Amino acid sequence: MTSPTSAEPMSTLRRRTSAKWRTYPEDVLPMFVAEMDYPLAPAIAAALHEAVDLGDTGYIVDRDERAARAFSEFAAARWGWTPDVRRMRTTTDVSVVIAEALRRLVRPGGGVIITPPVYPPFYDLIPEAGGSVVEVPLRDDGTAFSLDIDGIDRALEAGASGVLLCSPHNPVGLVHDRETLERLAAVVARHDGFVLADEIHAPLTHDGVAFTPYLSVSDEARSHGISAESGSKAFNLAGLKTAFFVTESDGMADLVRGLPDEVTYRTGQFGLIATREGFANGRDWLDGTIASLQANLDLLERELAEQLPAVRLRRPSAGFLAWLDMSALGWGDDPAVVARREARVALMSGPAFGRPGIGHARMNIACAPETITEAVRRLAAVRR
Incomplete structure (x- = not known):
């Protein structure tokens, strides 16, 4: 136990x-x-203490894949999904994943769908990246919350470019089921849109609940999706600054590879160390x-x-x-x-x-x- x-x-x-x-x-x-x-987590604390003792406080190595590999192995063990480490890239935090990805995904002024009540910085990150906020609130039947897939469909039909998905959903703690995500992927594909999935709370999914990574649900999702992943919420590492762009298609991987080198070099060295140890040994x-x-x-x-x-x-x-x-x-x-x-x-x-x-x-x-x-x-x- x-x-x-x-x-x-x-x-x-x-x-x-x-x-x-x-x-x-x-x-x-x-x-x-x-x-x-x-x-x-003891493994994280030990690794950070060792880094301090060594004075290992310099620049990150661009091609050091150990943290990404640890996350991929964690995702395989917990969620049955093994993201390709070669199609991942690090940066400072999930907000930067969102802002930098949106800069490439959204035309100037293009609409990005969010599903309030939702993480407040979404309202700022979209205009920062040149887009405009389109609200499609969660459905609330008085007992449970759910994505309004029909509402998202209508918003895409009206011209929105894609969806900024909070999964699991902050603040209500909703874990979207696979069927819902499959429906979302089909709707977005029909409109030639994108999904940018913030999955920062996924490692903290509660017992008896199945988390489904967006990029695992269908070929359509893999084709038009990017996921933002991090250990910052799971292991309390927000100040150490490491997150992942995760892609599962050549097109989205090329988009992420095309980001400026500094997007990666701003990753925190301690963040990489702590993230690796958390997912591997925490x-x-x-x-x-x-x-x-x-x-x-x-x-x-x-x-x-x-x-x-x-x-x-x-x-x-x-x-x-x-x-x-x-x-x-x-x-x-x-x-x-x-x-x-x-x-x-x-x-x-x-x-x-x-x-x-x-x-x-x-x-x-x-x-x-x-x-x-x-x-x-x-x-x-x-x-x-």
Whole structure:
């Protein structure tokens, strides 16, 4: 049985200097940005310590494929998909994969479909790359979320160039099933479009749920797709700056190879080392982390039911982000403002994820169970 990963004590966490721990005063519980409170996987920590001891802090080697090979082997073991290392390329992070790929995929002003509520930087990355945002919100039947394939079809018919897919979906934790992705691929192929799939949360798919990589679903998907992959969320490496462009067709591989050399050379040396070790030797730690996240979700469900039954949580199937419907509390369009001001709990603003996020907030549950208990207690104590 996998041993759960334990969060660092608060006294240690408060010594960190990352955004999670320096954005707000110490009386605020930081549960907003997607950083985890767990220690690094031992294999990653050992490899980074060795690099520091060696002074191995120079430039990356362009053709060093060890990190890419580790990811490919991880994907084969976890998802039955073995991406071709020769068709992969590294850069700093998934946002750069998205922006640089879109620069080549979208004509000036061309529409790119996103599916709100969705990761807020998508709204900025598309115009940065010269495109325009086209919103096709997730379908919500009151019980579950899903992609609106018919809506995407209509948007492509109206002139959109392609789809920026969040898979698994941030913030709702939706893991798209294979049938849905096959339908998406067929629709996009019919319109001669593209799919750029952000799969950064995929390694954190929960037990009993099957993650399907977009590039594995069909020849059509492989022909028109690029995937953005990284260990930054799975192993808490966001500050070390490494992500992958992954392609599975000659056309998309040529597009990625045509990017400026500096796109690759900006990759972090420590990021490459940590990514390689995480995917190759951090799998037991990852399993323990997923076990802790699932236990924390169980706890959050219980605490909300007992103390804040008006707040609705639909359990995510991947990742460490809980999407909270707080609209029944009467805290306005952006309940994170009230949560931070009145309860001293920092949540991520729901409206930042698009109009469907009105009345919602996102909570990071990659923390100690006591932090979740205290956060709900504080929120429940607010009287409006």
